[in-house]
Amino acid sequence: MRFDVITIFPEMMLDSAMYGVTGRAIKQGIVNLSVWNPRNYTSDRHKTVDDRPYGGGPGMVMKYQPLKDAIDNAKDSADARCVKVVYLSPQGRPITQQLLNESVALDQLILVAGRYEGIDERFIEDECEEEWSLGDFVISGGELAALVVIDGVSRLLPGVLGDDESAQQDSHMYGLLDCPHYTRPEVIEGKKVPDVLLSGNHKGIERWRLQQSLGRTWQKRPDLLLNKELTTEQQALLEEFKIELKN
Ligand SMILES: Cc1cccc(C(=O)NCC2(NC(=O)c3cccc4nocc34)CCCC2)c1
Numbered sequence: 001m002r003f004d005v006i007t008i009f010p011e012m013m014l015d016s017a018m019y020g021v022t023g024r025a026i027k028q029g030i031v032n033l034s035v036w037n038p039r040n041y042t043s044d045r046h047k048t049v050d051d052r053p054y055g056g057g058p059g060m061v062m063k064y065q066p067l068k069d070a071i072d073n074a075k076d077s078a079d080a081r082c083v084k085v086v087y088l089s090p091q092g093r094p095i096t097q098q099l100l101n102e103s104v105a106l107d108q109l110i111l112v113a114g115r116y117e118g119i120d121e122r123f124i125e126d127e128c129e130e131e132w133s134l135g136d137f138v139i140s141g142g143e144l145a146a147l148v149v150i151d152g153v154s155r156l157l158p159g160v161l162g163d164d165e166s167a168q169q170d171s172h173m174y175g176l177l178d179c180p181h182y183t184r185p186e187v188i189e190g191k192k193v194p195d196v197l198l199s200g201n202h203k204g205i206e207r208w209r210l211q212q213s214l215g216r217t218w219q220k221r222p223d224l225l226l227n228k229e230l231t232t233e234q235q236a237l238l239e240e241f242k243i244e245l246k247n
Contacts, residue, residue, distance in 0.1 A: 001106065001157055002032040004074035005146050007113040008049055009033035012143050022151050025160045036074045038066035050116050052119065059117035067123050071110060075102035085129050087112045087119070087151075088142030092131030096143065097174070099132065100152040108215060111149060113142030172210065175228045177221055179212035210234070215241035 005013050013035050017026065025031035039047045049067075050060035071085065084106050086092075093099065112119070112128060124131070134145040146199060154160055182193045196208045214237055217224050230238065 001030070001153065002034070002078050002080060002108040003106070003109045003141070003146075003150050003153075004034045004036060004078070004108065005113060005150075006036050006038065006070045006074065007108065007141075007146070008037055008039055008115055009099075009113075009141070009143055010037045013113075013146065014149045015149055016147050021160060021165075022154050025154045025157065028159065030157050030159050031150075031154050034077065035076065036070040036098045038062070041066045041069035041073070046086075053117065057117075061117055062114060062119040064120040064123045067112065067119060068127065070113070070128055074110050078108050082107040083110065084108075085127055086149075087111065087114070087124050087128035087131045088134070088145035089114060089118070089124075089131045090133055090136070092133035095132050095134055095148060095152075097152075100149070100156060103149070103153050104156045109149070109153070111142075111146040113146050115141045158218055172231075172234070173213055175224055176213040177217045177224070179209040179216070207237070211237040211241050214238040215245070218242070 007013055014033070022031065022033075026033055036091050038049045042048055048063070050062050053059065053061045063091065075083070082105065084103075086109065088111060132145065132149070134148060180194075182197060186193050186198070194208070196204050199205070214230070214234055218238060218241070
């Protein structure tokens with residue numbers, strides 16, 4: 001899968017993506033990441049990518065033409081069939097696991113990261129098929145959202161995560177919070193690792209982990225349970241968790 005990011009901070013994208021899972025996916029050639037800087041498509045001496053907003057007000061707005069030339073080059077550089085152009089913006093559709101799951105099917109994802117106060121609305125209308133948002137807060141640019149999309153989608157591509165890494169993708173854990181994790185030493189600060197994890201009883205360990213995920217989701221994010229059909233076994237585990245909590 002190919003990601004093309006339109007950004008005035010190309011190094012930020014490339015340097016950040018070269019770590020961990022995404023870095024490995026790029027080295028393996030499973031993921032291809034290209035960055036396109038609108039500043040390289042300006043014709044004035046100052047390489048101007050922004051200008052003052054019509055109607056006045058604070059800040060600057062990113063100009064249409066440098067963005068357009070950058071995205072045209074991004075499109076020309078890949079003969080991909082299944083392409084989507086997305087503007088990362090506070091007005092966008094929330095970035096969720098479902099959105100990431102849907103994006104795995106694409107051959108190329110072109111991500112437009114805004115800076116300043118935003119980009120000329122006419123560019124969004126003409127070039128951006130969708131808008132996606134990291135959340136309802138004020139941040140300085142779309143690059144962090146682009147990195148979240150690249151990381152989250154890359155993890156879903158075949159061959160990127162080793163067998164022992166894809167734990168979080170387990171189907172029955174989908175839509176639940178994570179279970180607690182422990183590693184050596186067995187005791188630290190007088191606190192022991194739960195006995196079940198030392199038992200070598202794999203069925204019991206799996207059961208305990210699922211129960212912890214269910215219990216913690218119920219405690220911290222009950223909203224997630226509203227749209228998750230629990231099996232009768234999962235319901236029983238959760239009930240047992242609640243009872244043990246009382247004792
Ligand atoms: C709630 C609210 C209202 C008004 C402005 C802003 C705001 O933060 N404006 C600044 C910019 N924000 C984002 O790009 C951005 C922000 C949030 C989530 C995102 N997910 O992707 C990109 C995102 C827009 C142009 C450059 C940065 C936020």
